[in-house]
Amino acid sequence: MADLVFWIVVGVTIVSAAMVVQSKQLLYSAIALLFTFVGVTGLYIFLWADFIAGVQVVVYVGGILVLIIFGIMLTNKITSVNISHTSVQRGIGATVVLGILAGIGFMIINTPWYQVAATEPEQTTETIGRLLMMDYLLPFEVASLLLLGALIGATTLSRKED
């Protein structure tokens, strides 16, 4: 059962991701992206990463995706939702990408990955929090500066100059 669900999640993720990059309608791509994000969230759950799964839903689905859809809407007349967009260099692009996929696949199979069995933790949030406050305090603080900068930059860019 769990296996079935897993493969369904995987299927949803990959198929929708393929739609993201394939669809001729930009908006369809955005919607497919939603399913991808959700699928990835599912994978996180399978990986016992509850906190990350939550963040994924909130930030990606709730934030980034909305942002993207806004972007699509804002850059197009709101009335026409039917926005087609084109692709370039599909053939060669696909070749290159398949090459990379083959390489990575080969790597995945052949590499003796470092694996340690572990039991499922109660929840990950606390550990993550501790890590953030201890080992990764500096990145945590720095990230805030980054966000501040991004904020300033984004407002500067979007502000109408007079």
Add this chain to the structure above:
Amino acid sequence: MITGNIITDFCLLILFLPVVAFAINIFIGKRLPRQGDWVSVGAILITLVLSLSMLMNMFMNWDPNFSHEVQFSWIDLGAFKIELGFWVDNITIVMLVVVALISSMTHIFSLEYMKGDIRYSRYYAYLGLFTFSMNGIVLANNLISMYIFWELVGVSSYLLIGHWFEKNSAANAATKAFLTNRVGDIGFFIGIMLMFTAIGSFNFQDLFSGISQGMISGQLLTLAGVGIFLGAVGKSAQFPLHIWLPDAMEGPTPVSALMHAATMVAAGVYLTVRLFPLFSPEALLIIAYVGGFTALFAATIAVTQNDIKKVLAYSTVSQLGYMILAVGVGNYVAAFFHLLTHAMFKACLFFGSGSVIHAMHHSLHELNDQDTDPQDMRNMGGFKSKLPITYWTMTIATLTIAGVPFFSGFLSKDAILAGTLAFAKHYPQHFLLPLFGFGAAAITAFYMFRLIFMTFHGEVKMPKVFKGIHESPRAMTFPLILLSSLGFFIFYTLPYFNPFSDHGWFTELIQASDSVVKGNPTAEEIYEGIHHAHYPAMALSLLVASFGIGMSILMYMKKKLSADIWAAKMGFLYKLSLNKYFFDENYNRFLYQPVLKLSQAIAFVDWDLYDKYFINGFGRVTKWLSFLTGRIDYEGLDQKLVDGVGRTAQGFGNQLKNVQTGRLQNYMLFALAGVIVIIVMQTI
């Protein structure tokens, strides 16, 4: 009595007085009274006096083996040393007198002949330079200074031939003379290098002793000898480098007398005489053949020439050939003897022709005739009455050259012919050498009398011109008289008086020394041979001379035989001779033009191909590469190829195209491809 140090001083004076005169005249000559000619004349006369006093000294201290050498260190690098200096022996002294005498005569002759010339002082300056260089050759005791003065003689010849450089022919002749001489000089220089490499010295004595010790022998020695001889071929205008000498007649006639008859061209002979001991038998044979052939060959050209100076020029070549021939057969004393006598009579002949030309020139000038060639014998005739001194002196000189007894030429020529005869007797396979000699003798007699007859006898060809002909002034006739009188045998045979034998002070004081090369006959052996051949040679030479003179009389004086008909009969040969065997034309066609063409081709290759395409090609390839890289970098792979159709169908009119990124994808694709490449490279 003059001793060592004084001889050195004399030699220094003889050498440097003319060059001082040169310096004075070249810099301030124009501002001096009489344009400075007195400086040069004075200097050369002092030189003459000094040389004569050395000659007197030679007579007083009768010593056939007199030798005096001084030298100083010119270059000293430790191992590599060059010492320059003088080597004075009897040959040197005689040669110094010849140079000084002819040069003085030329200076005096030119006082009148060159009067009013626009570059009068420069002319005298150059004469000084020449005398200096010639004396340098005469005095040299080593190959390097020989070579140095050798070249300097070439330069003064260049300057003097080109004296009237406004005339293209003169300018051409000057350049030609220098370049042709240089061809010979290359050989000379290679010879010097061969000698030096083997022996390590340039000094003549060292060379002789080195060769006798066998430090250089066999083919190498022959090669070195031939190389050195090539220098003589150039300077003495031997076949095939004879072409410059006739052209050199573009120079003022006194110059022709001095350089292109008496001294400079004799330098080649002098060189071979000086270095005779080091020539190997093979080299000598080559020398003999070149000389013999030249003697005959030039004579055949002289026969048909109409320009009075050209006849004399070819005659000079022929006579030089004689001398070379004599050296080749080992009879180098005879060669030097002939050099001496030839200097006198040929200078006289040239001065004579100068006198004639001078007279013609004046006459034509008065008539305002620019077109008539004052040197063409066909415009002359019957001048005997108008130019008596010239006529008589030239006739004496002609008799001398023709080898008529009682004149010096008879003695010297006889000695040479005897030598060839003796040589042929010893080596019958070289029978051609005496044939060359006797043939040339016959023809010489013929054409020289032809010259006299055409110029001074017969009917007047141009009466108008004839009217204006006057005997030359004393400054010009004096040298003529002096030199022609030196054509009598007596001056060379003293203290003996036998018109049929060259035995005299000359042969006693100037004695052949043995060759240092093994295999060459000793001087004694050669002398013996000549001695035996003496009478047959004399008889034969008298025969051929009288034959030549007789033919000439018949043809040009008595007009019993028509020259034109004979010319027509000879047809092809006549044409060949008249056109000097087309040497200039063929050289031009097969040598100069190809070299010029080659040089142009090389310059073209260098500049328009190599530089333009190869060197600039680097730049071009870089630019092309840059363009190519730029294309790839800008455009990526051509999008039309990759995804052309879809783009053109849908790409335009889209609202979003402002946000479309175009080539960005290409960049990313390239980056990705790069990643793959790197991974592959790393993995393999």
Add this chain to the structure above:
Amino acid sequence: MDSLTNYLFVSASLFCLGLYGVITRRNAVAVLMGVELILNSANINFVAFARFSGMNMAGHVYALFVIVLAAAEAAVALAIIINIFNNFKTINVDDVSQLRQ
């Protein structure tokens, strides 16, 4: 399902699809979506590696930061895109590339 390689293959597929999107899409927003796929694939890796190496939570922290930065980046990118549109919507340009003309 409890195999590391499964997750890695999923992530590799996502990664490649993302790459494909990035290099084929002409629309900037679509390119951005491709980038998001790539980031997600990396995150799957991080989390999966964390899970199979004895719950190494550093991976989770890393994933967390990636998500945050992705959000920031997306915001910035969209701000730029919108800015371009705002500034030039009235200008009729045939091709976007003014550069390199």
Add this chain to the structure above:
Amino acid sequence: MSNLNSLSYFWPELILTGTVLVAIVADLFYRKEDSFKVAWWVLGGLTLTMAAIRMGGSAVTDLFMGTIALDPFAEFFKVLILLSTVLVILISFKTDELKNYSVGEYFSILAIMAFGLFLMASAIDILMVYLSIEIVSIMSFFLAGYLKKSQLSNEAALKYVLYGAFSSGIMLFGFSILFGLTGSTKFFEIRQALAGLENGANLALIISAVFILAGFGYKISAVPFHFWTPDVYEGSPTTITAYLSIAPKAAGFAMLIRFFNQVMGDGTAMINDSWSALGGLPWPQLMGVLAVATMSLGNLVAIQQNSVKRMLAYSSIAHAGYMMMGLPVMSNQGIYGIMMYLVMYLFMNLGAFFVVIYIQGKTGGESYEDFNGLGWTMPFIGVVMALFMFALTGLPPTAGFIGKFYLFAAVIEAGPQFYWLAFFGALNSVISLYYYVRVVKHMYLRGERSDDVSMPSSNLVTVLLVFLAVPSLVLGVYWEPVANWINQSLVLLSSGM
């Protein structure tokens, strides 16, 4: 070192953060016309930061639980970054491009970027690496697109952001693999784990390293990750172009060196003269090929540019290529060469860009033709520009030569197997002569002597140019102090503490 203890070593960064905040706040109080006054606050802050760095002593330790390193090596790059930031801010006073914009944010963002660059130079944790690169990138995006009304600038920003996101995505994937292989984010732990890996992991290692290299290569614009460079350089405000061509490149090199030395190398650098690559992989030759490709491409494309600014942009790729020559030899000398080159490059390249900015203001263009006869009409500018051009070419006695000299020396010292690298480097400097001298040609050989001679309009321009030109020349004649400084800075934190 624990977080709390680390703070006392963290003064420069703290001051810099404070500067950012002050600048942001100060900006609120200025009207648009006065917004450039923010720069003074920033400059003040940067000066304080510099002072803090100089006073910091030369401790070698890790900070904040092993996320960043404190060592003279990082300090060296921080000084370079500060110096270039200060200079760019000063130059920004004189540019016309920013005239119609409120520039308060511009300076604040520059300060944040400097902060990011600091972290890049000292990061020893792959999370920190990613984070710092992102800070720098995002700030660069803004700065590149700062001229909102300029289509070029907008495009530059767009391309930059997409390309940046793309390459950081790839890098991130690489990091994730590395994490999977080693289970850690800290450099030293990673190295230890890698050292114990089996051979079968080599492919994974290679792939992750190459993916990571894509991110670093993007920062130093190495072929084939350089494609964004020309577009962004041309579209950005010229001041930013100048900045981008120096500071992020310096930080990128610092990071690259640190990463390949401490993670991919055997980690013993700065102790021995040379180190070896991990697992005996042929990194050196690959790096050499990339270096040659980078310099050749930069040069070849620079040749055909008609705009001096674009030429400088491409040539900055070439200069990155020269600097990369120091990497493959894997020796102190190589790193020494890179550092030396960076110092020299800072002055001459900023100088060249400043002249271009100045000329843009004077003639309104940046093509070669705009430089015609400049040597005659503006003798001072002409002379310094000629100096910068010759310095960039690498002719003695200019600073550029010394930079190249040390790089070549490093390559040659590494032995004959690298001579080809030196050969190509040499060849490339000849090629570069062609286009650099072209500027000189237009300045001096074109145009005539004129009586209408003008000197720079403001003292700041003169002072700045002199400040940039004098080191460009003097360091070419006497650079012993710089050499000593680098010698002392050649100490990397080499293991976890």
Add this chain to the structure above:
Amino acid sequence: MNHLLSWIIWLPVIGIVAVVIIPRDKGTLIKQVSAVVTGVQLALTIYLWRIYDGSNGTFQFMESAEWIPSFNISYMLGVDGLSLPMVFLMALLGFLGVFVSWNINKAVKGYFALFLLLNTGIMGVFLSLDFFLFYVFWEVMLLPMYFLIGMWGGPQREYAAIKFFLYTLVGSVLMLIAILALYFTCGKTFDMLVLMETAPIALNGVLWWGMSAIKVIWTLLFIGFAIKVPVFPFHTWLPLAHVEAPTAVSVILAGILLKLGIYGILRINYTMLPDGVFWFAGALAVLGLINVIWGAMCALAQTDLKKLVAYSSINHMGYALLGMAAVIAGSSMGGDNLLAAQAGLNGAVFQMFNHGTISAMLFILVGVIYDRAHHRDIDGFGGLAVKMPIYSGIVALAFFAGLGLPGFSGFISEAMCFIGAFPVFRTIVIISTIGILLNAAYFLWAFQRIFFGELNEKYKDLPEINRMELFTVIPLAVITLFLGIYPRPFLDLISETMNILIDQVVSLGGLVNLM
């Protein structure tokens, strides 16, 4: 004076400062200052010549100071018999060059500043004993040269200038690689004196890619120097640069710059890579031969007088190459023929000096006629000897000196080169003697076309050479003549140094066959 050499090098820099300070409307003052500075420099070099001890061929008047201790770079100067003549020649031509440039009116200030800078650069190359210093000076020359050709040159000056620049830079970057290779393989020092001792030993048997390191370094250095000489096939920058450069710059180019190449080969290749000398001597001789013949043939075909003179430089440098190749005669392989080695090497150096004076003279004279007729087409003149007897006389003198006429110094040096090379490279030397003929051919033919024949009516009012021009030519002519008659003062000065050089090559080189 303790720092005589430094003074000689840096004096022009003082001049530059002065020139820069003088207001630009005072052109004459600038020229006068330049003249004074170079004059003082010339006086110093003459003084140096006088106090230099020729019987001791080692370096003298050495100066040494720390410069960049961290890289073992020092400021080290010294002069020996090889550099002294070149220093003197540079001072002389620098001094005369100021007067040759007297009629420069465009941007006088810049011109003289650059001219003086060039002077410093060249002096520095000749006097420096530190390899790094050497290289810096070597490159410093390029900049002023570029500007001098590019700004004051002829119609194609831009092309000529950049071509010169690129060409020589290729050479010098290769040289830099070689210098660094020497530095690292021979004990990390730039001190030439030390390298002369260590390099021949340290490089012995070192193989790079299966090839002897000596060969590699030799080749790199040689290309660098050969471009300057210029040795065929690296010569094509020269005609162009010479033709386009202003007269004074052509004078320096031909008179000094070309010598730098040979100086470098002798100073560096010969002393540090003696094994390479033996390896390369044959090729050197062949290159010399090609230079001789090729240069002469090209000169023969020229219609531009200046180009002709330029190609004649290529031709003349060929003789020096031949002479240099002769050095191997001194070894046991060459038959212990010390004679030939001495003749060749001294001849080569002497030839350098002579070509310096002679070609300088030629270029000045070409400049004279160009100033008057505004063209240099040989066939465009004719009969000028009538109008300009003094000028034509001096040209004749210069041409004769150029074609190696005895009595002029060129003859001695050419002869010495030939004599030296002959024992070892017999065939090559014999073929190259054709050059003697071609030399004469192109010079005399040109002379004839310009000065002989009927006067070209266009030039019937051509003014005679003036005093200033005469002043620039006469010292050179006097030197040429004097040394042509009595070369000992010069040869005695250099011969000891040459002996040391020969000894260095012969005793350290040729011991092993290079791979």
